[in-house]
Amino acid sequence: MxxxxxxxxxxxxxxxxxxxxxxxxxxxxxxxxxxxxxxxxxxxxxxxxxxxxxxxxxxxxxxxxxxxxxxxxxxxxxxxxxxxxxxxxxxxxxxxxxxxxxxxxxxxxxxxxxxxxxxxxxxxxxxxxxxxxxxRAVKTDDEIEAIREAQAANEAAMRAAEDLIAGADVATESDDAETGVLLRDGEPLTSERVTEEIEVTLLRHGCALDETIVAGGAQAADPHDRGSGPLRADEAIIVDIFPRSKATKYNADMTRTFCVGEPNETLREWYELTERALDAALDAVEPGATGEDVHAAACEVYEEAGEPTFRTDPETETGFIHSTGHGIGLDVHESPRLASGGGELEPGHVITVEPGLYDPDVGGVRIEDLVVVTEDGYENLTDYPIRFAAE
Amino acid sequence: MxxxxxxxxxxxxxxxxxxxxxxxxxxxxxxxxxxxxxxxxxxxxxxxxxxxxxxxxxxxxxxxxxxxxxxxxxxxxxxxxxxxxxxxxxxxxxxxxxxxxxxxxxxxxxxxxxxxxxxxxxxxxxxxxxxxxxxRAVKTDDEIEAIREAQAANEAAMRAAEDLIAGADVATESDDAETGVLLRDGEPLTSERVTEEIEVTLLRHGCALDETIVAGGAQAADPHDRGSGPLRADEAIIVDIFPRSKATKYNADMTRTFCVGEPNETLREWYELTERALDAALDAVEPGATGEDVHAAACEVYEEAGEPTFRTDPETETGFIHSTGHGIGLDVHESPRLASGGGELEPGHVITVEPGLYDPDVGGVRIEDLVVVTEDGYENLTDYPIRFAAE
Known part of the structure; x- marks a missing residue:
């Protein structure tokens, strides 16, 4: 405390x-x-x-x-x-x-x-x-250390999820499953199967969680859909993991989006845009900047590319339809908010930065890192590659 | 609903x-x-x-x-x-x-x-x-079914825990570990290791939980201690598991107490008394009986044997120091209460019945079944043997 x-x-x-x-x-x-x-x-x-x-x-x-x-x-x-x-x-x-x-x-x-x-x-x-x-929003060194440990478990779980996805076969006409469905050992690879692997890996690393998101295709276009059923080639698969350390009760949070096969041109553009939005938002993170500033930096990348955001259209149901991030600690969602109206960042704030694009006709793409605001910028607590093609 | x-x-x-x-x-x-x-x-x-x-x-x-x-x-x-x-x-x-x-x-x-x-x-x-x-206290058939399914997962997890405990070796003077400590593959078997096995098993069965209790020796004498560190031979080990189905969100709850080696005479007496208290309490479960009646049935067994209860000594820190049970559903602890002041039981109430005895100098013993009140008594939703010697 x-x-x-x-x-x-x-x-x-x-x-x-x-x-x-x-x-x-x-x-x-x-x-x-x-x-x-x-x-x-x-x-x-x-x-x-x-x-x-x-x-x-x-x-x-x-x-x-x-x-x-x-x-x-x-x-x-x-x-x-x-x-x-x-x-x-x-x-x-x-x-x-x-x-x-x-x-x-x-x-x-x-x-x-x-x-x-x-x-x-x-x-x-x-x-x-x-x-x-x-x-609670401003963390002590001990609290940052606790979040760092939870994030290490998170990365092991993401690794397990990506391994499952990357190692999948794709069903062809000669398989029992529908063509295009991802297969492991001949069985469809489901969101539930990946989720189970994530949760077991987290448990082995001293973390637990109530929910996790493994959502592909149209499911990924609803940022709060947890995902269910078979995953498919050529679609974007969002994996969003927010584990809690059982010992310290502190949370971590990270999202990656993966694809097996050939994403269409729109998904490729979205992924690239989202990487740029992440970089722009991260560049804006420093003491004195506001949560609104960081959100604006992500929005601008999307808006310049013609994608709708809540700033250009408060009623939009596609495009960048959530805030850029949130504080994290004993709660997964806590202060500060990286959103319109979000206040000034202070050293010791631990925040997620997680731009994304969504449309049920295309799918969803989100990339999320976890960072701590420092005296002169931020330190990224995330050490996991950003790549669309699962490997 | x-x-x-x-x-x-x-x-x-x-x-x-x-x-x-x-x-x-x-x-x-x-x-x-x-x-x-x-x-x-x-x-x-x-x-x-x-x-x-x-x-x-x-x-x-x-x-x-x-x-x-x-x-x-x-x-x-x-x-x-x-x-x-x-x-x-x-x-x-x-x-x-x-x-x-x-x-x-x-x-x-x-x-x-x-x-x-x-x-x-x-x-x-x-x-x-x-x-x-x-x-919420009175469950529909669908809710009872959901609890029954969570309980099936619970029994698989208890089986995994008992297997770990029963299959342990006991450290002797020639081992690295302290004499009497339980060993698996040469390593001390800890509460944390058993807990992890329970949680992984539950996940594989579609359930999750935030906490579970695997507490031996003096730790078991604190009914809310989750347990930590190496387990030992000749001591009572309380395993209390309360998982929640991820699909239905309904909970189950069961406790068993195990021993590897030779429990002392007091522990053997306590186990036998607790089995009798459980039977007496279960016998009292029927529509029209009150939660207080069921609690009284358990207390009487202990009191007749000279063990203190909250009824005979509200200040006691040893003996039977909690209520006999609680309703369970979307919450692990809900209405009705099987305790002093507990109201009338109705068909559809799903309740735990869980007498126990505690003393830091002796250890702790608790046995808990999960039952549903029926028109003419109760149905026991628990299908797990009651035995002190882990096997």
Whole structure:
């Protein structure tokens, strides 16, 4: 945790404390408490100290694991499975015990807890700026190292995926499968098969993930389609992997687009354009530049080539139809945004840069690197070749 | 989705609608919308119809996938990345467009959205009963089938774990490793190695999980310790696996406790007692019995043997120190609770039954089956032997 930055950003709160009610699944909670509690628990920042309140079953582990200044348990407030009202009484007592009469909560904090505290006379304000999210955006060296490690696992998984794709045969009329379908050992090579290989490789490298994208042809034209069914020759296959380290909980993110066989001229142009858009966006990354600047650099490459973007046509469903990138850390998607309205980049921001083009009639192409903003530009944390022809 | 049960449970709302603002990670959202959106989106139940509001990037997929009666996109409300206030204006417009002036939100709904709607004149009430959670507790036949499939994958993973443990050698003085440590191919068999095998097996069977428990010795005495480092002979090794089907998103859950070598007399007694507590609890499962009744049946076995439980000593840190079980479905932990205060069981409840004993000086023993409450008792969805000696 970047404690000085935390103290700085919470210094001008208009409330006595900052309260989080969430499990470790919530990145703000994990960041502030340092504790991987599977069930929701409270963390309160007040007077420069971090206090955690957990159930008895978690107490021992929380005392060992949490980076908080203090850990208490429900029994310290005479609460034992007493139902909802008693639980809310305990929450109010815990907060008041720290001399706190008013708290800020992040926008996605639970309204049930907020309203229950209000009923008990504790003022609750929504921190619409989501300050902890902003604190988390600038990484410490340890956090960058954790992301670098997750990215190394990611590259091993991408290698496994590319190997499967590159080593595929293409079905001809003499095969059982439809002509053009990729084959491994005579069986169609599916998105699901590649995904499984990616996930197993990640597990072997200490990472896990809920989802990954292996999408070919028209499926690749929907940036959020995870992909399914047989992959085919001559089409663009988007492989987008965003694993999380099981040890550190930090994420990495990378996309490559591959082709087996002969992509048509449009796909070849798209790939080349996207490489140029990536380079232009990367060139724009430096402290003081905004996320909007970086997004603009990618958009300009596409727009000059006559491809639609959200800037030229907010309603477009083809072309460059997403932002250029996002911060990454304990969340896969966090601050800053590389998009219209995206704010100033700072050293320590870890961001993805991922331009792409989409049209169901053509397919999809996306190339994504992961970089950290440095004092004088950026360091690319990605060490994986950029090539359309899988090899 | 159990639509009649949903309509029934939401019939007496005192608000015009029921609103969820969450991603697919929230089980209520996934249940009500049927859509696996990776970013938070709105689902509104009003006048017997379910309406979903998503961003443009998700619109195509949501239209195909969502079970909702209607799907709209941000552009329908002239919203385009306009920042927080514009987003909240859109949310209020979407709600009002359905003739809704007041909404209920689940207790863990985001306070930011709740307060923003209030500021815009939409009354927001917290549904402290979490009605959707209660709707979800009773499963349809399709949901039970989905859980059964996840459980089949779970059993394959348990088999892989038991194989690793049963096939281990025990280090003697002539080995490099500490005497008593389990060895595979000459290397210490660690919790991490068994965990990896479990996770890879689950992936091969279409399931994923964030965490699993493989904890031996004193680690097993903390029911939430995931376990780490070398496993040893003569100690109890708890293996608790709760995988989620990637296709259906439904969970399964099972625990077995294994031993290689000679457990001491206390551990043998604990294992036998826990088998009896499991049987007693299962015998108590039937419609009309309460979760408290089932918990009491398990507690009585332990209490008669002189082991402490939360009933006899709420402060105890050894003995039977958790509830007897929990509902399971889209969440690993959901309604009903098999614990003090747990309510009446109904046909279609899918629950775990998992008594256990814990003491850092002895270790931990837990045995967990997964069952569905039927019209006249229960059906056990678990088909895995119960035996202490790994084989």
């Amino acid at each position: 970047n404690r000085p930055r935390l103290d700085d950003r919470l210094a001008d709160l208009e409330t006595d404390g900052y309260l989080i009610d969430a499990s470790q699944e919530d990145a703000n909670q994990l960041y502030l408490s340092g504790f991987t509690g599977p069930d929701p628990f409270l963390t309160l920042y007040a007077d420069g100290a971090v206090h955690v309140l957990v159930g008895g079953l978690e107490y021992g582990r929380a005392k060992k694991e949490a980076t908080a200044d203090g850990v208490e348990r429900h029994a310290d407030y005479d609460y034992e499975y007493g139902g909802r009202e008693a639980r809310n009484d305990m929450y109010a007592a815990f907060v008041r015990d720290k001399g706190v009469e008013s708290v800020s909560m992040p926008p996605r904090g639970p309204v049930g807890t907020a309203d229950a505290l209000r009923e008990r006379g504790v003022a609750v304000t929504v921190d619409t700026d989501d300050r902890l999210r902003e604190v | 159990n639509r009649p049960r949903l309509d029934d449970r939401l019939a007496d709302l005192e608000t015009d609608g029921y609103l969820i603002d969450a991603s697919q990670e929230d089980a209520n959202q996934l249940y009500l919308s049927g859509f696996t959106g990776p970013d938070p989106f709105l689902t509104l139940y009003a006048d017997g119809a379910v309406h979903v509001l998503v961003g443009g990037l998700e619109y195509g997929r949501a239209k195909k996938e969502a079970t909702a009666d209607g799907v709209e996109r941000h552009a329908d409300y002239d919203y385009e990345y306009g920042g927080r206030e514009a987003r909240n204006d859109m949310y209020a417009a979407f709600v009002r467009d359905k003739g809704v002036e007041s909404v209920s939100m689940p207790p863990r709904g985001p306070v930011g959205t709740a307060d923003a709607l209030r500021e815009r004149g939409v009354a927001v009430t917290v549904d402290t009963d979490d009605r959707l959670r209660e709707v």
